[in-house]
Amino acid sequence: MILKVLYMSLILFAKPSVDRPSEPKFHSSAQDSIQTEMIVRTEDLFWDSGWTYFSLDRISYKVNTGDFGYYGPQPGYLLDGIPVDPTYFGMNFPQVLPVPLNQIAKINTMNGMGVAAGVPYHSGLLKLQSGDLKDGLSIYSSTQLGHNSQEPGPWIFDSENVSPNIDRFGHWLDGGFSLKFGPWYSKGNIQRLSFLNSNPFVQLRIRNLIGFPEESDWPDGRSSALLGLLETGVKTDRLHFRVQGIQSESEDFLFFQPLGREIPTDLMSEQLSATGEFSFTENFGIRAMAQYREKGTGYRRNRFGEEFDWKKVEEIGRVSLFLETNSFEIDLGSEYKIVDLEASGIEDDEQKYLDIFFDQTIQMSPRLTFGSTTVLTFHDNEMPLQLQGFLNFEFTDYWSTGFAGSYAELLPEIANPFDEWVANGYYLLDQLKIDNFVPIEIPSTELSKISHQHQFLFSEKIKTTIKATYYDHKQFNIPYQDAYYYIELSTLPGGYFLFPGNSGHRLRLSLKSELDWSERLYQSFGFYRTKTLEGTPAYERYWKTIPDYIIRHTTVFHPYPDLEMRLNVEYQTKTVWEEYRRLDGELNRSFNVQFPFQLYRFNNTVSPGVNMDLTFAKWFWEQRLRVVFMLNNLLNRDLQSHPIGSVDGFGYMVRFEVRL
Amino acid sequence: MRQDMRKIFLTIIILFISGWSHFIHSQDAFSELKFTLTGNAVLGGNTVQKSWSPTGGFGFELTTPYYFGNFEIGARYTRYNELQFDDSGFNSTYIFAGWNYTHYVSGEKDLSIVPGIRFGSRYMIFDEQATYRDEYQFSRFESEFSYEVLFRIQYRINERLEFYSSAAINQTRFKIPYAEWMGTAGFTFIFNTSDGMENFLK
Numbered sequence: 001m002i003l004k005v006l007y008m009s010l011i012l013f014a015k016p017s018v019d020r021p022s023e024p025k026f027h028s029s030a031q032d033s034i035q036t037e038m039i040v041r042t043e044d045l046f047w048d049s050g051w052t053y054f055s056l057d058r059i060s061y062k063v064n065t066g067d068f069g070y071y072g073p074q075p076g077y078l079l080d081g082i083p084v085d086p087t088y089f090g091m092n093f094p095q096v097l098p099v100p101l102n103q104i105a106k107i108n109t110m111n112g113m114g115v116a117a118g119v120p121y122h123s124g125l126l127k128l129q130s131g132d133l134k135d136g137l138s139i140y141s142s143t144q145l146g147h148n149s150q151e152p153g154p155w156i157f158d159s160e161n162v163s164p165n166i167d168r169f170g171h172w173l174d175g176g177f178s179l180k181f182g183p184w185y186s187k188g189n190i191q192r193l194s195f196l197n198s199n200p201f202v203q204l205r206i207r208n209l210i211g212f213p214e215e216s217d218w219p220d221g222r223s224s225a226l227l228g229l230l231e232t233g234v235k236t237d238r239l240h241f242r243v244q245g246i247q248s249e250s251e252d253f254l255f256f257q258p259l260g261r262e263i264p265t266d267l268m269s270e271q272l273s274a275t276g277e278f279s280f281t282e283n284f285g286i287r288a289m290a291q292y293r294e295k296g297t298g299y300r301r302n303r304f305g306e307e308f309d310w311k312k313v314e315e316i317g318r319v320s321l322f323l324e325t326n327s328f329e330i331d332l333g334s335e336y337k338i339v340d341l342e343a344s345g346i347e348d349d350e351q352k353y354l355d356i357f358f359d360q361t362i363q364m365s366p367r368l369t370f371g372s373t374t375v376l377t378f379h380d381n382e383m384p385l386q387l388q389g390f391l392n393f394e395f396t397d398y399w400s401t402g403f404a405g406s407y408a409e410l411l412p413e414i415a416n417p418f419d420e421w422v423a424n425g426y427y428l429l430d431q432l433k434i435d436n437f438v439p440i441e442i443p444s445t446e447l448s449k450i451s452h453q454h455q456f457l458f459s460e461k462i463k464t465t466i467k468a469t470y471y472d473h474k475q476f477n478i479p480y481q482d483a484y485y486y487i488e489l490s491t492l493p494g495g496y497f498l499f500p501g502n503s504g505h506r507l508r509l510s511l512k513s514e515l516d517w518s519e520r521l522y523q524s525f526g527f528y529r530t531k532t533l534e535g536t537p538a539y540e541r542y543w544k545t546i547p548d549y550i551i552r553h554t555t556v557f558h559p560y561p562d563l564e565m566r567l568n569v570e571y572q573t574k575t576v577w578e579e580y581r582r583l584d585g586e587l588n589r590s591f592n593v594q595f596p597f598q599l600y601r602f603n604n605t606v607s608p609g610v611n612m613d614l615t616f617a618k619w620f621w622e623q624r625l626r627v628v629f630m631l632n633n634l635l636n637r638d639l640q641s642h643p644i645g646s647v648d649g650f651g652y653m654v655r656f657e658v659r660l
Numbered sequence: 661m662r663q664d665m666r667k668i669f670l671t672i673i674i675l676f677i678s679g680w681s682h683f684i685h686s687q688d689a690f691s692e693l694k695f696t697l698t699g700n701a702v703l704g705g706n707t708v709q710k711s712w713s714p715t716g717g718f719g720f721e722l723t724t725p726y727y728f729g730n731f732e733i734g735a736r737y738t739r740y741n742e743l744q745f746d747d748s749g750f751n752s753t754y755i756f757a758g759w760n761y762t763h764y765v766s767g768e769k770d771l772s773i774v775p776g777i778r779f780g781s782r783y784m785i786f787d788e789q790a791t792y793r794d795e796y797q798f799s800r801f802e803s804e805f806s807y808e809v810l811f812r813i814q815y816r817i818n819e820r821l822e823f824y825s826s827a828a829i830n831q832t833r834f835k836i837p838y839a840e841w842m843g844t845a846g847f848t849f850i851f852n853t854s855d856g857m858e859n860f861l862k
Contacts, residue, residue, distance in 0.1 A: 151804040153834030154712060156790045157745035162835045560689075560727050562862055618731075621860045629757075629779065650833060652805045 038566055038617055039101040040144070040630045040653050042094035045126060047554070047568060049109040050510060050528055051075070052546055053092075054641035056255050056262055057197045058648060059223065061092045064546055065124035066508055066530070067112060067447060067471070071257060071479050071542075073414055075124035081117045082244060082273050082289070088297060089418060091255050093267065095193050097128070098229035098246040100174040102142050102628075102657050103189070105131040112449065113386045113408050114373050115359040118287040118320040118333050122386070122414055133178045133185050139660050140177075145170030146630070146653030168196045169653060186232040193225040193250075199646035225250030225267075241276040251300055258418070258429060258436070258496040260483035260579060261644065264300035265308070269293070284323050287333070291316040308428065310343040320357070331359040339413075345427040351413060354378040367394040377411065384409035384444055398457045405450045415445035416477050419498045434481075435495040443500050446474040464513040471506040478502050478538045481579055485586040485602070491644070494582070504535020506543065520559060526552040544576040547608075562619040570611045580604040580643040604643050611639055628655040687725055690861040693853050694723040694822070698846030700736055703827065705840030712740040712748070719754075719844070724853070724861060729761040732776070736842075747788035754806055754830070756780030762814070770816040774824070775809075782806040782832045806832035808842070822848035 039045060046053050046063060053061045054070065062070045074092055077084045079099060086093045110116060110125040146169040152162035176189030198221055226249050233242025247270050254265040272292045279285035296311035320333020335355040340348075354377070361371035372389040388406030395401065412420040422429060422438045429436040453467035482494030508530045515523040528550040532543045553569040583602035612634040619626050629652070633639055636650040698721065702714040719736035735755045742748045760776025783803045790798040812826030825845045832838040853861070 149805055149833035150835045151802060151833075153802060153804060153832065153836065153838055154708065154740070154748060154750055154784065154786070155834070155836050156786070156798050156802060157748040158711075563726075620862070622862060627757075631779075650805075 037104055037107055038564065038615060038628065039104055039107075040615060040628060040655065041632075042101070044101075045094055045104075045107065045128075047552070048107065048524075049124070049126075050512070050526060050550075050552075051109075051124065052550065052572075054545075054645065056642055056645040057195070057223075057253065058646060059093075059095055059195055059197075060252070060255065061094070062090065062255070063092055063124075065111060066469070067123045067408075067449075068415065068445070068476075069542055070545055072445075073123040073410065075126055076119070076121040078116055078119060078121075078125060078127045080128070080130055082275060083119050083291070084246065084271065085269075085293065085295065088254055088265075088267055088295065089256060093250070093252065095195075096225055096227050096248040096250060096267070096269065098189070098227060098248070099128065099130050100140075100142060100176065100189060100191055102626075102655065103130050103140070103176070104128050112406055113375065113388060115331055115333075115357050115375065118289065118318055118322070118331060120335060120355055120357050120375050120386075122408070122410060133180045133187060135180050138178045138180075139175070140658060141175040142173075142655055142657040143170075144172040144653060144655035146632075146651060148632075148648055148651035149636075150649065168194075169651075170194060183234050183236045184232075185235065186230075188228065188230040190228040191225070193227075194222060195224070196222040197646055199648070223250065223252045225252065238279045239277070242274070244271075244273045244275075246271045254297065257479060258434060258481050259432060259493045260481050261491055261493075263308070266298035266300055267296075268298075269295045283325050285321070287318070287320050287322060289316070289318040291318075308344075308431075310428075311341070313340040313342075314338070315340075326363075328362040329360065331357070333357055341421065343421065343426050343428070344431065345425040346421060349421075349424060351379070353413075368392070379411060379413070382411065382444070384411055386410075400455045402453045402455075403451070404453075405448075407448045408446070410445040410447075412442035412444060412477070416442055416479065416498065419477070419479060429496055432493065434493045437495060437497045439498065439500055442477060442498065443475055445476055447476075448472040448474060461516045462513065463516075464511070467508075467510045469508045469510075471508070473502070473504050473506070473535070473539065475500075476502040476504070476539060478542050480538065483580050483583055485583050485588075487588075490588050491583060499538045502536045502539045502542075504539035504543075505533040506535075507531050507533055520557065522554075522556045524552075524554045526550070528552075541576075541578040544578065547572040547575055549573045562623075564615075564617040566615040566617075568611075568613045568615075571608070573608050575606045577604045577606070577643050583643065602643060606640055606643060609637060609639050610635060611637070624659055626655075626657040628657070629653075687727060689727045690724050690853055690858045692725065693851045693857065694721075694848045695851070696721040696723065696734075696822075696824070696846045696848040698736070698844045700738065700842055700844040702738065703841040703843045706837060708740075708838050708840065711742070711744040712750070713743050714840075715739045715741065719846075721846070721848075723760075723848075726759070729759050730776075731757070731759055732778075733757045734778075736844075748786065748790070750784045750786045753783045754780055755783065756806070756808075758810075760810070772814045772816075774812045774814055774826075776812075777807070777809055778828075779805075779807045804832050804834050806830060812844075814848075820850050822850065824848065 042059055043053060043055065043061060051063055051065050053063045055061045063074055064070050065075050071090065074087050074090055077086060077097065079097065084098060086096045106129040108127040110121065110127065112124065113122050116125055116127060155162045172191070172193045174189060174191040176187065178187040179185060227247060229244065229246045231242055231244040233240065248268065250267045252265055252267050253262040256263045273289065275289040277285060277287045293314040293316070294311065297308065299308040315338045316335065318333065318335045320331050323330040337353045339351045355375055357373070357375045359373045361369065363369050369392040373387065375386040377384050386408040388404065390402055390404035392400060392402040419438050419442055422436060423440050423442055449469055449471050451467060451469040453465060455463065455465045457463055478499045480497045480499060484492045484494050486492040508528070511527040513525045517523070530546055530548060532540050551571040555567040557565045580602070581604050584604040586602045587599045588602060589599050613630060613632050614634055615628065615630040617626055617628045632651040632653065633649055638647045638649060640647045698719045700717045700719060715738070717736060717738035719734060721732050721734035723730050723732040733756065735753055738752045740750050740752060756778040757780060758776055758778030760774050762772045762774050764772045781803050784801070786800045789800050808828045808830035810826050810828035812824050814822055814824040816822050828842045828844065830840050830842055
């Protein structure tokens with residue numbers, strides 16, 4: 001029905017008026033035109049990347065950049081050139097990024113390993129850029145809320161038919177300011193976030209793990225976070241110096257793979273950064289950065305006296321020299337990192353890492369470009385190496401081709417940090433009564449890749465890129481837990497294993513077309529095919545959690561300067577989760593108050609799904625106010641991305657923004 | 661699945677066509693502001709009317725021309741008395757934003773037909789809290805996404821006054837489908853927008 005309504009409205013919109021003809025009268029805004037990515041949900045950050053992701057609550061995500069799957073290293077985050085880390089135990093919590101989603105003006109996605117702005121990354125990078133600061137004082141604020149359909153409505157009084165469904169996104173509230181006078185600036189923001197997901201599957205999160213609490217001891221199903229950022233700096237043609245502090249505290253739920261469930265968890269982080277960039281000449285300069293980062297977790301309601309507290313302190317120094325001309329770019333530098341971990345069974349575990357990196361791109365002729373990146377790490381007696389190179393050649397102005405290859409050796413502290421901690425004495429699994437089988441010596445992960453691509457410019461408006469990537473995982477550690485079905489608590493953790501010594505080959509084909517019809521209409525089509533060619537049995541099972549085919553489409557339509565519409569469509573094929581095979585087909589129940597009493601069934605195969613989201617945004621007051629309205633899952637299909645993740649139907653979100 | 665794909669492709673094609681045709685024959689956006697006071701009555705509906713009896717209601721709308729069609733916001737209040745379930749009467753307010761298109765059917769441009777669509781949320785306040793087994797008390801407040809398609813006939817009495825009568829099919833996406841036909845009639849007062857107001861709306 002809703003589709004019919006939308007079609008009707010769109011058709012009406014498309015129909016030319018003949019009654020009151022006149023030329024369009026576009027206003028010229030008093031403000032600079034504001035371009036943002038129109039990010040409404042945290043998952044929108046990953047939309048254009050071609051990566052896959054799953055979530056249990058549609059807020060926090062595990063991401064597969066293609067290199068190491070969901071349980072490998074997660075992508076890095078670079079916010080305005082400063083690294084931030086919103087991940088805990090390999091789970092991404094983008095909601096605690098120290099920038100409101102609506103303030104993100106641009107997202108660039110980097111794949112594989114590399115160096116960006118003097119910062120090495122291992123498995124993809126999200127470069128987030130907030131908007132330019134304006135002279136003088138600027139302030140902004142926004143609030144956002146939404147929920148899925150299926151509320152009980154007036155039938156709340158009919159206990160035979162419905163139960164209270166209290167899914168609520170939000171409300172989220174944020175505010176910020178910037179001050180800029182000449183070269184000096186200062187900015188800050190604060191965010192208060194809240195989210196409640198009461199989907200029957202997600203209710204697993206609030207059950208106790210190893211016993212039944214008293215009625216009043218059940219933790220609240222709501223997540224909340226409070227975070228903020230303060231930054232000040234000086235920016236001239238030659239110098240950019242800044243000092244930044246960020247802090248976040250949240251009550252959340254952490255998907256803990258060794259347990260096969262979420263744990264109610266307190267998350268906290270603090271980060272202090274000082275960074276400077278000085279250009280000796282127009283082309284040559286130096287970058288330096290010092291960072292102190294502290295992240296920790298605690299248990300939201302600890303009834304059984306377990307020690308879940310975990311704290312990691314990182315002290316990082318980076319320095320690099322850069323040279324940028326029309327024909328070549330060089331970045332040569334070093335990163336020194338001291339990591340101090342405090343957790344149950346681990347005391348004074350101080351690890352030191354030194355990275356030396358060299359990144360260069362040379363335009364060898366008007367049509368030939370060569371680039372390479374080398375990162376050499378020194379840690380204890382080990383010296384893992386990461387390197388990549390590419391060669392791009394333009395056959396014509398409309399056709400270019402490229403070859404790339406890379407080799408990466410990742411220490412277990414990078415590729416399998418949790419297992420490395422367990423091997424060093426972290427006894428969280430023992431407290432959770434999980435039998436663990438983690439080797440004392442965990443080998444490094446090794447990956448080689450080669451890729452070949454063609455890019456066609458069919459016209460100024462149409463660009464198509466076709467790329468094939470071959471992955472050779474020479475040594476791959478695969479974590480595995482065996483979730484059991486247990487009627488009283490829904491699931492119980494089985495044994496936890498880390499299987500080293502796996503290897504295999506994969507192939508990824510991608511095709512992406514961007515159609516820039518006009519300033520007002522943009523479309524993109526992405527087609528991604530991945531396939532495991534061969535590998536050890538555990539390797540082949542591991543990659544079944546990634547869909548074989550993904551199709552993504554986006555239409556962005558600006559009919560008038562103050563109005564924007566965005567349509568996202570995605571199709572994914574099924575995924576199979578071996579770890580949950582013992583739950584497959586089991587009936588389970590909701591623990592929340594529910595009338596009538598209902599059962600639902602676990603399935604370790606996540607069905608193929610089509611999702612369609614439509615977003616409208618209208619500016620007011622010459623781009624000072626904006627209302628954003630998003631309709632999620634227009635087809636109202638049951639969408640799920642993980643066997644114990646929430647099943648979501650149609651929903652909506654609305655956001656009000658003001659910037660002065 | 662095949663039906664889904666058909667809908668998706670249709671939506672993409674419509675957006676594409678809209679992209680090329682949108683700029684044709686635009687009008688002077690936000691040049692006037694219409695304030696409408698309405699009375700409304702539920703003309704029919706589905707299961708909701710088996711358990712609750714709606715009374716007449718009232719509402720208001722603010723409408724302004726856009727480059728193409730018109731934008732509107734508004735609210736509509738209706739009272740529903742219980743027929744079943746003790747103390748289950750409730751007050752409902754539908755708050756919406758919408759778009760409609762004015763098609764003049766007379767040469768003098770005094771008579772027009774106006775199809776449109778509205779999106780919003782239906783907010784309910786129940787007379788009493790629902791309690792189950794003397795134990796679980798539910799909130800008195802409830803809300804859900806609601807949309808409607810409307811069709812109205814509009815008559816311009818003079819430069820500053822209009823009368824209209826409309827019918828709309830409303831659907832609110834509760835767990836149990838909630839659909840009703842709503843009849844509305846009202847008088848519209850027309851004002852020219854000030855420069856400040858016009859700038860605000862742009």
